[in-house]
Amino acid sequence: MRFEDILFLALKAVLAIYSPVQNPRVDSFHDLAARYDSGANYLDACNKISKSIKSRDYSTEIRVNPDTTYKCLKSTPYDAVKARSFIDEIKKYAATQSTLAYLKGPPEGYLMPAVDIIGEFDSILRKVYNSHYDFNVAVAKVFTATYDGHFRIKLCSRQLSFTRRELSLVSFANDSYSVPRVYLRQDTKDNYVPSPVYLINRENAESYIKKYSLLSGRFHDPDTLYNSMFNTIQNTLTRPFAGLIINYPPSVYEPYTNVTLNNGTTIIYDTVATVNQPALWTSINNTESFMETFCVNSSRFDNTTSNEPTPPPTDPTPPKEAPPVLTQLQGYPKPALPFYLPANFAGYFLNSISWEDIAVLAVRSFDDDDDIIAPNKYITYLTKYFKYSRLQSKIKLIIDISGNPGGVSDLSPTLFSYLFPQVPLRSYANRRTTKLFDLLSNIASARLFAVSDLQRSEYNYKTVVKPDQSRFATFGEYFGPVEAHNDNFTSAVGLFDLVEDIPSYLSDDTQPFAAKNIILLSDGQYSSAYATFYELIKTFGGVKNIVVGGRPDYKPMQFVGGTKGGLVRSFTPHFDSAISDARDIVETFGLDISAIKGGNDLVNKTVGDSVVPIETGKLPFQLAGREGNAVNIYNAFQVDPKDRNLKRDIPLQFMYEKADxxxxxxxxxxxxIEKHWARVAETTWGNGACVKEAT
Known part of the structure; x- marks a missing residue:
């Protein structure tokens, strides 16, 4: 961090050395690539990074010069042949995204622009790029244009990341009636009167943050995207470092951020670049070795496909020591019961005489390493916590789900069933029908017990339930297809099997809290499995909700800003495993593959010419991370609690649902966080004021 304009001028003078452009102005979203593209020599940039980190401690964050990082990425050569093959394969995964037709022609109420995903991929193929990095940016933009956290990809350029700016911001109002302003987090001391942030890179601060937030694609709601840019306590837990995130891969590179406060103070914050998998950099001495190590599957790209997936390269970085067991989340009070679950799920009591009858269940995530026993672990904790709450005369409950990204899908109906044990569950979903889905479903349904992993596969109609929990009689009854929104889908299915998915755990059917004594709290930043929980508790439980933050206006804000898709599936292991299992069935049971529609594509194929994608380990370009590449395969729909014939033609993802x-x-x-919860209690059960125009 450097203060005052004299240092700013000095910095600009230094930066001018790298470019014939003198004293470049750092306007918002001004593409500074032009500074480097005019005669700058990039070719040694990757080698410079490699040399600079060889003596570093790999167990800590490895920071490198952001200008050199940008040059290294921009030096990567573009291979049009491999790029075409890569896009052809990615389109096969993208074809399974359930929302393609709705994205192309969004229904009224959807707040984001329309996008033709397949058309955008085709558009990429018609262009020539200056670098592989530019190609990566183009591909990433297609995924982020969906504003769907279930539809995502991690490309090889992530080995070098423009991680963040060392700029920590918060947004708050001075009272219940004025709109929020942006402030530096460091200025929010109790007795200090902070000056609002007026300009960021010479643009109005609020406008800059609004536009910048739209680049991330993490959420479908603009208010939620705006919230995601700030370092509240909830956001700090999910990203423990301070800083305004730079979206990856950045279509615009800004080496520093110029912040001007209302009082005239100017502060400059540097961009931070980091290295992933630092141990692999020991063999890198130029751009070509960077590409061979991190980007190109050169040894595997032979235009053929074997039946065995090739594992991704391993990182020889020595394993880190296990982190210490948490007893308390940073910034949170001591929990009413100690953690013996992951710290993302804990119960608290309000430490206030005015609200001594209130319990708070903070659910940071539904994630767990063990999907099989996870529901029972959470229920064990809930049972003890709610029993202890009753002993302590707690009759009201705040459920804080701020920043919840989702997780194990079974946990959302499990939690709802615990809160409302006498209320029957319903869910309504469908899946886009594709040639790949048709092929895998036909094979999986041919042999119920052929492969253990397929005994309860979503590709086997015999193990899928209808919304009323009955079974499909035939494959045709399940597959359909049913036409909707100019696309084809399966018949309606239930998102969860109440016999198989929801454990028997209650010793009685006592409801722990009355619906009027429960309030759901969020900052909009929650998704996936918890969006399912929200639909259940709102529709069947009749529970009200409060959303906090958002853009500086008095308009309504949506309670769920993240994806409301029914189910996410990763490229690997899900699709790789499903395709491998289908091949095993064909081989083990001698199925006549020629009699199954598209069956020959499963056995004999070359890259790009069939409906079956090649294994991710054999793609022309490497993907970074296993779970980071995924699609949403189920549309979730609104359900009528009285089981009437509710019109279900708009997925929840595209429905505007304002908070109460x-x-x-x-x-x-x-x-x-304690004062935050107390204010929510005052607003819900006391005389606290909310944003009246937004209700």
Whole structure:
């Protein structure tokens, strides 16, 4: 961090050395690539990074010069042949995304622009790129254009990341009636009167953050995207470092951020670049070795496909020591019961005489390493926590799901069933029908017990339930197809099997809290499995909700800003395994593959010419990470609690659903979670004011 304009001028003078452009102005979203593209020599940039980290401690974050990082990435050569083959294969995965037709022609109420995903991929193939990095940016933009956290990809350029700016911001209002302003987090001390941030890179701060947030594609709601740019306590837990995130891969590179406060103070924050898998950099001495190590599957790209997937390269970095067991989340009070689950799920009591009858269940995530026993672990904790709450005369409950990215899909109906044990569950979903889905489903349904992993596969109609929990009689009854929104889908299915998915855990059917004594709290940043929970608790439980933050206006805000898709599936292991299992069935049971529609594509194929994608380990270009490449395969729909014939033609992902109440953060609540909860209690059960125009 450097203060005052004299240092700013000095910095600009230094940066000018790298470019014939003198004293470049750092306007918002000004593409500074032109500074480097005019005569700058990139070819040695990757080698410079390799040399600079060889003596570093690999167990810590490895920071490198961001300008050199950018040059290294821009030096990567573009291979049009491999790029075409890569896009051809990615399109096969993208074809299974359930929302393609709705994205192309969004229904009224959807707040984001329309996008033709397959058409955008085709458009990429018609262009020539200056570098492989530019190609990566183009591919990433297609995924982020969906604003769907279930539809994602991690490309090889992630080995070098423009991670963040060392700029930590918060947004809060001075009272319940004024709109929020942006402030530096470091200025929110109790007795200090902070000056609002006026400009960021010479643009109005709020406008800059609004536009910048749209680049991430993480959420489908603009208010939620705006919230995601700030370092509240909830956001700090999910990204423990401070800083305004730079979206990856950045279509615009800004080496520093110029912040001007209302009082005239100017502060400059550097961009931070980091290295992933640093141990693999020991063999890198130029751009070509960078590509061979991180990007090109050169040894595997032979235009053929074997039946065995090739594992991704391993990182020889020595394993880190296990982190210490958490007893308390940073910035959170001591839990009412100690953690023996992951710290993302814990119960608290409000430490306030005014609200001594209130319990708080903070659910940071539904994630767990063991999907099989996870529901029972969570239920064990809930049973003890709610029993202890009753003993302590707690009759009201705040469920704080701020920043919840989702997780194990079975946990959302499990939690709802615990809160409302006498309420029957319903869910309604469908899946886009594709040639790949048709092929895998036909094979999986041919032999129920052929492969253990397929005994309860979503590709086997015999193990899929209807919304009323009955079974499909034939494959045709399940597959359909049913036409909707100019596309084809399966018949309606239930998102969860109440016999198989929901454990028997209750010793009685006592409801722990009355619906009027429960309030659901969020900052909009929650998705996936918890969006399912929201639909259940709102529709069947009749529970009200409060959303906090958002853009600086008095308009309504959606409670769920993240993906409301029914189910996410990764390229690997899901699709790789499903295709491998289908081949095993064909070989083990001697199925006549020629009699199955598209069957020959499963056995004999070359890259790009069939409906079956090649294994991810054999793609022309490497993908970074296993779970980071995924699609949403189920559309989830609204369900009528009285089981009437509710019109179900718009997936929840595209429905605008405003929150019951909206609050702005204040200086006291933005960084104090207990005061935040107390204000929610006052608004719900007391005389606290909310944003009236938003209700």
């Amino acid at each position: 109440y909206r609050l702005f953060y204040t200086k006291k609540t933005v960084l104090d």
